[in-house]
Amino acid sequence: MNTTARPDLPRPFRRRGPRPLALHLAMGGARGVAAMAGAVMASSAPGWPSWNDAWPISKAGRAEADRILRALADGGHAPEAFGGAVLRRLLRQDRALLAGIAAYRRHPWHRTVPDPPAIWSEGGSRLLDHALPGAAGLPVVLVPSLVNRAHVLDLLPGRSLMRFLAGQGVRPLLLDWGWPGEVERAFTLTDYIAGRLERALAALPGPAVLVGYCMGGLLALAAALRRPDRVAALGLLATPWDFHAGAAEAGRARAAAALLPGLEPLMQATGTLPVDAIQALFTGLDPWGVAQKYRAFARLDPASARAEGFVALEDWLNDGVPLAAPVARECLGGWYGANTPARGAWRVAGAVVDPAALAMPVFLAIPHRDRIVPPASARPLAGRLRRAVLHEAQAGHIGMAAGSGAEAALWRPLLDWLRGL
Numbered sequence: 001m002n003t004t005a006r007p008d009l010p011r012p013f014r015r016r017g018p019r020p021l022a023l024h025l026a027m028g029g030a031r032g033v034a035a036m037a038g039a040v041m042a043s044s045a046p047g048w049p050s051w052n053d054a055w056p057i058s059k060a061g062r063a064e065a066d067r068i069l070r071a072l073a074d075g076g077h078a079p080e081a082f083g084g085a086v087l088r089r090l091l092r093q094d095r096a097l098l099a100g101i102a103a104y105r106r107h108p109w110h111r112t113v114p115d116p117p118a119i120w121s122e123g124g125s126r127l128l129d130h131a132l133p134g135a136a137g138l139p140v141v142l143v144p145s146l147v148n149r150a151h152v153l154d155l156l157p158g159r160s161l162m163r164f165l166a167g168q169g170v171r172p173l174l175l176d177w178g179w180p181g182e183v184e185r186a187f188t189l190t191d192y193i194a195g196r197l198e199r200a201l202a203a204l205p206g207p208a209v210l211v212g213y214c215m216g217g218l219l220a221l222a223a224a225l226r227r228p229d230r231v232a233a234l235g236l237l238a239t240p241w242d243f244h245a246g247a248a249e250a251g252r253a254r255a256a257a258a259l260l261p262g263l264e265p266l267m268q269a270t271g272t273l274p275v276d277a278i279q280a281l282f283t284g285l286d287p288w289g290v291a292q293k294y295r296a297f298a299r300l301d302p303a304s305a306r307a308e309g310f311v312a313l314e315d316w317l318n319d320g321v322p323l324a325a326p327v328a329r330e331c332l333g334g335w336y337g338a339n340t341p342a343r344g345a346w347r348v349a350g351a352v353v354d355p356a357a358l359a360m361p362v363f364l365a366i367p368h369r370d371r372i373v374p375p376a377s378a379r380p381l382a383g384r385l386r387r388a389v390l391h392e393a394q395a396g397h398i399g400m401a402a403g404s405g406a407e408a409a410l411w412r413p414l415l416d417w418l419r420g421l
Contacts (some may be wrong), residue, residue, distance in 0.1 A: 014263055019318045053305055140173065147321055180272055208231065220235075236378075358386065363389050364390050395409035
């Protein structure tokens with residue numbers, strides 16, 4: 001990344017992740033998975049209450065604890081002795097987690113890829129032109145989320161959707177939302193969509209294809225509905241729509257919305273939802289997986305391409321962007337709490353965002369292994385769009401866009417659709 005064009009970035013480079021560090025450390029073996037050992041020992045004690053609803057253990061963990069108890073009974077072993085062995089193993093896992101975090105923090109790789117030229121800017125936002133000389137055809141504007149750095153779509157030279165499209169003769173432009181400064185901290189979603197995004201589109205000589213990723217897909221959808229004269233076609237990549245598309249999803253969404261009152265002091269003080277608070281919400285989607293990936297990283301050769309890819313992705317994840325407080329309230333309270341998009345109650349500049357009103361071609365990519373935007377949340381859009389091409393990607397939320405298998409999972413299907421236009 002260009003170190004002179006982004007004064008909001010900390011320099012010299014200093015790795016701050018994983019964020020929030022205290023929460024990641026709490027995901028360690030003796031702190032987290034010890035729940036299973038506790039459940040085993042507790043369940044073996046006569047007269048003890050059921051810990052299934054009180055102890056922080058998943059259904060899978062409960063099932064494993066029951067399996068262990070049966071095996072102990074069959075072998076005539078004391079559960080208490082087994083519990084000690086489990087805790088010793090978990091302490092080793094703790095050490096592996098700390099080793100992985102330390103290896104990540106001291107890894108020498110850091111991002112040095114310079115930004116391409118910006119053809120438009122406003123405040124902290126820029127429209128970056130990734131096209132190679134001689135590119136023709138409709139420009140393709142990619143719109144990322146507001147809470148992460150845009151360069152997830154240009155992560156590494158060999159793992160960059162932007163560079164792949166450019167190499168195929170497409171003119172890809174990346175909307176980098178930037179850091180919310182004094183002006184942006186008062187922004188609503190309407191300000192970002194009907195204001196900044198529309199003005200970025202107006203800077204182009206003609207219509208463009210608009211492709212939104214994750215939260216950016218909702219912003220792109222709303223902009224396409226408002227300005228069909230500037231948007232020729234729409235791509236939606238891992239874009240949520242029905243936040244209550246199932247009992248489990250609805251429960252998680254309402255739980256996220258219920259955090260708003262506790263987050264208000266932070267937002268009142270800073271005008272934003274801070275990065276660490278956002279990271280804590282994402283960590284809660286797969287808390288045990290967070291610890292596991294760092295244990296696995298500790299076993300990698302630091303000089304390997306796989307280790308470099310891990311560090312690049314973790315640096316991107318940990319170098320997040322705070323969310324303007326009005327937008328955070330609208331997303332957590334409206335999208336997650338009240339499910340306003342699927343209910344036809346989400347409005348931008350006073351108008352309902354209704355996918356059924358969209359007449360243009362749409363490419364809808366849904367990753368099967370998505371934990372951030374469950375497929376059940378994204379899939380209802382297919383039934384609401386008149387001219388949708390549905391692509392089921394064999395990947396996860398981030399892997400679809402920047403993983404080692406992203407070219408097959410997303411890049412080439414998206415390119416084929418673009419060429420078909």
